[in-house]
Amino acid sequence: MTLQEAIDFASVHADTDEFGIDVAATVSMHDDVGDVLVGSAFGLSSMFRRDLPLLNFGTATIAGGGATATTGRSSFFTAGPAPGFSTRGLGPGDGAGAGMGVITTSSGVGIGTSIPIDFSVRKDPGIPWLRFLGRGGPSVQIEIEKRSAPSPGGTAISGVKIDATENGGLLRGVGPSLQDPARSASYTVTLVTFSRPG
Numbered sequence: 001m002t003l004q005e006a007i008d009f010a011s012v013h014a015d016t017d018e019f020g021i022d023v024a025a026t027v028s029m030h031d032d033v034g035d036v037l038v039g040s041a042f043g044l045s046s047m048f049r050r051d052l053p054l055l056n057f058g059t060a061t062i063a064g065g066g067a068t069a070t071t072g073r074s075s076f077f078t079a080g081p082a083p084g085f086s087t088r089g090l091g092p093g094d095g096a097g098a099g100m101g102v103i104t105t106s107s108g109v110g111i112g113t114s115i116p117i118d119f120s121v122r123k124d125p126g127i128p129w130l131r132f133l134g135r136g137g138p139s140v141q142i143e144i145e146k147r148s149a150p151s152p153g154g155t156a157i158s159g160v161k162i163d164a165t166e167n168g169g170l171l172r173g174v175g176p177s178l179q180d181p182a183r184s185a186s187y188t189v190t191l192v193t194f195s196r197p198g
Helices: 003-013 128-132
Strands: 021-031 036-043 084-086 097-104 114-124 139-147 156-167 170-176 184-195
Touching: 003 021, 003 084, 003 114, 003 184, 021 114, 036 114, 139 170, 139 184, 156 184
Parallel strands: none
Antiparallel strands: 021 036, 021 184, 036 097, 084 114, 097 114, 114 139, 139 156, 156 170, 170 184
């Protein structure tokens, strides 16, 4: 399922299906010294956000004025809503969770450790007049924050933002390593949405 297909499905079914929707994402990270993390994020209708601001960890908060949000409506000169999926603010009581497991490390320490995270992915439609000029078209951003405890408890202690490219149902990008931001890492994400069975 492509990200756009997932968004289109959620846009229709998240609020109208009797039991809502399920959202499931898989996430993997491989960094340039050999550390590998593999994990997942999951949730229900509340994981779908019709306009998902970026956290931009370290420069803003999700609720703060510095968070990158769209105008909520589109015109030729402004970006419209950037829909997506996020586990921020959600936990087991909401049927949601996210985490990554340490598969390998360059030091050999920490293998098997589970890392609580928040996971977000969104599709920014861009600004129409820039798209008209062949620039500033739709883009995909992934954000992952390490947490001191599983959400909604604890706090975000570090985070990365990845500008992703779409290859069918795969979202891929390169950014700082979640293990050490001084390293480079590649990330791959897949995401599906489906109606929740009654």
